Each structure stands twice: as structure tokens, then as C-alpha cells.
Amino acid sequence: MAYVAVKGGERAITNAHRWLAEDRRGDVAIPEIETDQIREQLSLSVDRVMSEGSCYDRDLAALAVKQARGDLPEAIFLTRAYRTTLPRFGASLPLETGQMAVRRRISAAFKDIPGGQVLGPTFDYTHRLLDFTLAANGETPVEGALEAEEAQAYPMATIASVFAHEDLLEPDTQTDGAPAPFDLTREPMAFPAGRDQRLQALARGDEGFLLSLAYSSQRGWGSTHPLCAEIRLGEVAVEFIPDELGFAIEIGDLTLTECQMISTYGGGVDTAPQFARGYGLTFGHCERKAMSMAIVDRALRDAAAGEASAPCQDEEFVLYHSDNVEASGFVQHLKLPHYVDFQADLQLIRRQRRDYAERAAAMKEAAE
Amino acid sequence: MAAQPVVEAAPERRRWLSILAKAQPKEVMAAWDGLTARPEYRALRSPEIGMVLVRGRMGGTGDAFNLGEMTVTRAAVRLESGETGIGYVAGRDRKHAEIAAAVDAMMQSADLRPSVEGAVIAKLARTQDERRDTAARKAAATKVDFFTMVRTRSPG
Numbered sequence: 087m088a089y090v091a092v093k094g095g096e097r098a099i100t101n102a103h104r105w106l107a108e109d110r111r112g113d114v115a116i117p118e119i120e121t122d123q124i125r126e127q128l129s130l131s132v133d134r135v136m137s138e139g140s141c142y143d144r145d146l147a148a149l150a151v152k153q154a155r156g157d158l159p160e161a162i163f164l165t166r167a168y169r170t171t172l173p174r175f176g177a178s179l180p181l182e183t184g185q186m187a188v189r190r191r192i193s194a195a196f197k198d199i200p201g202g203q204v205l206g207p208t209f210d211y212t213h214r215l216l217d218f219t220l221a222a223n224g225e226t227p228v229e230g231a232l233e234a235e236e237a238q239a240y241p242m243a244t245i246a247s248v249f250a251h252e253d254l255l256e257p258d259t260q261t262d263g264a265p266a267p268f269d270l271t272r273e274p275m276a277f278p279a280g281r282d283q284r285l286q287a288l289a290r291g292d293e294g295f296l297l298s299l300a301y302s303s304q305r306g307w308g309s310t311h312p313l314c315a316e317i318r319l320g321e322v323a324v325e326f327i328p329d330e331l332g333f334a335i336e337i338g339d340l341t342l343t344e345c346q347m348i349s350t351y352g353g354g355v356d357t358a359p360q361f362a363r364g365y366g367l368t369f370g371h372c373e374r375k376a377m378s379m380a381i382v383d384r385a386l387r388d389a390a391a392g393e394a395s396a397p398c399q400d401e402e403f404v405l406y407h408s409d410n411v412e413a414s415g416f417v418q419h420l421k422l423p424h425y426v427d428f429q430a431d432l433q434l435i436r437r438q439r440r441d442y443a444e445r446a447a448a449m450k451e452a453a454e
Numbered sequence: 455m456a457a458q459p460v461v462e463a464a465p466e467r468r469r470w471l472s473i474l475a476k477a478q479p480k481e482v483m484a485a486w487d488g489l490t491a492r493p494e495y496r497a498l499r500s501p502e503i504g505m506v507l508v509r510g511r512m513g514g515t516g517d518a519f520n521l522g523e524m525t526v527t528r529a530a531v532r533l534e535s536g537e538t539g540i541g542y543v544a545g546r547d548r549k550h551a552e553i554a555a556a557v558d559a560m561m562q563s564a565d566l567r568p569s570v571e572g573a574v575i576a577k578l579a580r581t582q583d584e585r586r587d588t589a590a591r592k593a594a595a596t597k598v599d600f601f602t603m604v605r606t607r608s609p610g
Contacts, residue, residue: 169505335468
């Protein structure tokens with residue numbers, strides 16, 4: 087038996103990482119980008135990293151984006167790795183998104199929603215034409231946002247509260263003495279999954295994967311015919327009960343995006359027809375993700391009711407494959423040495439070819 | 455940890471601790487540095503960075519689910535006069551947590567409270583109100599005014 091090299095490469099790895107650092111820096115004649123600039127000017131990259139990295143900290147996410155050279159799944163991986171190094175002080179009280187200080191709130195379903203259609207800072211209705219003034223290195227002064235005389239009323243009514251008196255929308259339930267919600271960071275994935283486990287997995291899930299699943303649902307693979315009842319973006323205070331105090335204090339404001347998708351439900355023996363709902367909630371401004379999450383949540387609720395047929399309704403398929411840190415790790419581990427696997431495959435395929443050649447020769451002989 | 459009912463025992467302290475936490479670190483530092491006299495204090499708990507698991511509600515108002523985590527820094531101090539204060543603030547700024555704890559302790563002292571109530575707490579609260587008001591005005595400026603299209607039908 088031959089010996090196989092199992093060690094080595096340290097110098098090559100060190101040199102590769104030095105080159106990586108040089109490439110990260112790019113042309114040194116151009117000023118180095120600072121994490122403050124990333125936090126302020128690439129804020130939607132930061133938001134995605136916080137959301138899927140499952141850790142709200144704008145400065146940390148900006149650092150991750152810089153270190154990852156703008157590769158967001160890599161930055162998400164860095165953020166997830168960092169969070170494992172910190173102790174956990176406890177869990178917050180559940181966020182009250184109805185108390186959000188809203189910067190944007192629209193309803194595509196209900197034009198006359200109380201509080202109105204507030205567009206906020208949105209890409210919607212832009213023409214998607216490249217704006218070359220942005221390449222002019224700040225020579226064009228930025229026109230600040232306009233401020234109305236009268237501030238937006240607070241708090242803003244939710245779509246659920248608007249229709250609550252008619253029971254048209256499926257109500258949420260708050261269970262007395264409900265157990266602590268499932269925590270994917272402490273417990274392995276379990277099936278059938280409760281909605282708490284599902285929403286946590288979707289909140290951490292890859293935007294691209296959830297977007298495609300939501301799209302597949304809209305196109306007919308497990309169609310839920312969703313309508314966008316409400317999207318809201320704004321700041322919500324987080325309340326936490328420190329052990330030393332025994333009462334809740336606010337420990338900060340989080341920027342959140344929330345989406346309510348609704349679709350008609352024909353009713354059952356005990357339930358009148360009504361709108362069933364799908365829910366999306368993300369850290370930061372991640373509208374595409376929040377909408378996708380809400381559609382997939384809605385689709386998976388069909389699965390819970392035993393009506394699954396399409397990929398987006400298959401909770402094992404969705405939840406096992408939505409995490410981009412796990413997915414990226416498993417796909418990219420194929421880059422690491424598989425020399426022994428390859429040796430085994432090589433031996434197998436050589437033997438199969440030998441057998442094949444022998445069989446072919448025998449057949450030819452028999453035919454003659 | 456299951457959600458516990460909020461103890462309403464200390465609404466005032468709850469209010470100022472929230473204001474200290476929601477202020478930006480640089481605002482807290484500026485207000486602190488602007489004080490004419492700052493008491494000596496020692497750390498009961500050196501500033502410690504950790505995480506709080508943030509929970510949302512299913513559907514917006516239902517039972518809780520785990521949304522993700524946030525970084526939080528906490529600290530506890532004791533003044534020479536004996537009052538203890540704590541700080542729990544979002545983010546990883548140790549100084550922010552420490553000063554929040556010091557101000558919390560000062561707010562509990564009848565002697566020291568007047569020096570920080572206006573110069574720190576009220577000042578930070580005002581800044582937060584202004585920030586919120588500005589955002590709410592900008593939001594209001596983007597509210598859609600719908601025009602009603604009047605349809606005309608030819609008689610018959």
C-alpha cells in the first residue's frame with residue numbers, strides 16, 4: 087500500500103490569504119472604504135447580513151461586508167460565527183409591531199387603509215435607469231427628503247385591526263402560559279415543525295431561495311394566490327427584563343420590515359370562509375425577503391393542513407434547504423480534498439470498465 | 455425564558471433607562487462630558503457584551519417566535535454615596551453601558567438627580583423625539599393622495 091500525503095499546504099494557505107487581503111484592498115491609489123461608509127451607504131447589504139446572519143448589529147454587519155469583499159453569504163457566515171462567541175443574556179419580550187414608528191406602510195389589497203398609503207424611502211416607481219450623477223463623486227449635492235407640516239399619526243392601524251370587527255381576517259391567538267418558542271440555535275430541526283420553528287427558520291433563510299419558492303407558488307406550484315395586505319417598515323422598541331430589575335426596560339430600537347400576505351380560505355365545518363394569512367418579519371429593510379417569507383409561510387400552512395403537493399408546501403424540503411450558511415457549507419465543502427473518495431471511485435469505475443469489456447468481448451465471441 | 459408580566463413598580467426608572475438605551479452612544483457621551491460635576495463610581499459589573507434573543511409574534515399579534523439575536527452591552531456601577539445603577543444598551547459600546555449605569559445611579563440619588571435629569575435624560579429624550587418627529591414628517595410627505603376618477607356615462 088502506498089503512503090498518501092495528508093499534511094501540508096500551510097505556506098500555500100498563508101500566502102493565499104495574504105493575496106486575498108491585497109485583493110480585498112484593491113488599488114491602493116483609491117481610498118480604503120470604511121465600515122462607517124458601508125453602514126451608512128450600503129445599508130441594504132448591511133440589513134441583509136443582519137437579517138440572515140440572525141444578529142442585529144449594524145456595525146458588525148458592515149465589518150462583515152467589508153471583510154467578505156461584498157460577498158453577502160460569506161458576510162452572513164462571518165456574522166453567524168461571531169454570534170456563537172457571545173453569552174446570551176436572555177430573550178426579549180415579543181416585539182409589538184403594531185407600535186412601530188412607521189416610515190413606510192402600504193397596502194396593495196386595501197386602498198383606503200386607515201393612515202393611508204405611505205411610500206417611504208422606496209425603489210418602487212423608480213425607472214431603474216442608471217443615475218450617472220452618482221458616479222460624479224459627490225459633485226451633485228443630495229436633495230434632502232421633504233418634511234410634511236404634519237407628522238404621520240402614531241400608531242398606525244394594522245390591516246388586521248381594520249377588519250377585526252368583521253372577522254374577515256384569520257385572527258392571531260395568544261395562548262396563556264405558552265411554552266418558550268422553539269429555538270433553532272439550541273435545538274435541531276424537528277418535524278412536523280410548529281409555526282414558531284418555521285418562522286424562525288424562514289427569518290434566517292436565504293432571500294434568494296425564499297424568493298424563488300414564493301415565485302414558484304405564484305406561478306402555480308402550490309399556488310396561494312396571495313394579496314399583499316400590508317408591508318411596513320420602521321422602528322420598534324425591544325423590551326427586555328434584566329434579572330437585576332425584574333421589570334421590562336427598552337434596550338434599543340430595531341428597524342424592522344413586516345409583511346402580511348392574505349389569501350382566501352374557503353372555510354371548513356367549524357370555520358367560516360375568511361382570509362388566511364402568511365407572515366414575514368425581518369431585521370432591517372428587507373422587503374423582498376419579508377414578502378417571500380410571508381408567501382412561503384402561507385404555503386406551508388397548507389402543508390400543515392395536509393394539502394401539500396408542491397415544493398413550497400413541503401416543509402422538510404423548504405426548512406432543510408433554506409439556510410444559506412448550511413447550504414453554502416455543504417456545496418462548497420466539495421472544494422476541499424476528496425482524494426480518498428476519488429481513489430475509491432477510480433478503482434470502482436476501472437473494475438466496472440474491465441467487467442464491461444469482458445462482457446462485450448464474450449458477446450462478440452458468442453455472436454461470431 | 456418565558457415572557458413575564460411587566461412589573462409596573464418603577465415606571466420612572468423604566469422610562470429613563472429606556473431613554474439612555476435608545477440614545478446613540480455619541481449623544482450619551484456628549485451629555486455626560488457636558489456635566490459640570492461627575493461623581494466617582496466603581497464597577498460592580500464591568501461592561502459585558504452579549505446577546506439578547508429577539509422575539510416576534512406570529513402574524514404580528516400572536517404567540518411568540520424567535521426572530522434572531524441582537525448585541526447588547528450591560529454594566530453595573532456603584533456611586534461613592536452608595537446608589538447602584540445598571541445599564542442595558544443595544545450594541546457593543548462599553549462606555550455607553552457604563553455611563554447609562556452611572557446616570558441610572560445618579561437619578562436614584564436625591565442630591566445628584568437634578569444635575570442629570572435635565573442635562574442628560576431630558577436632553578436625550580428631546581433628541582429622540584425630534585428624530586422620531588422628523589421621520590414621521592418625511593413619511594407623511596410620501597403619503598399618496600388618490601384622485602377620484604369621475605366616470606361619465608352616456609345616458610341610456
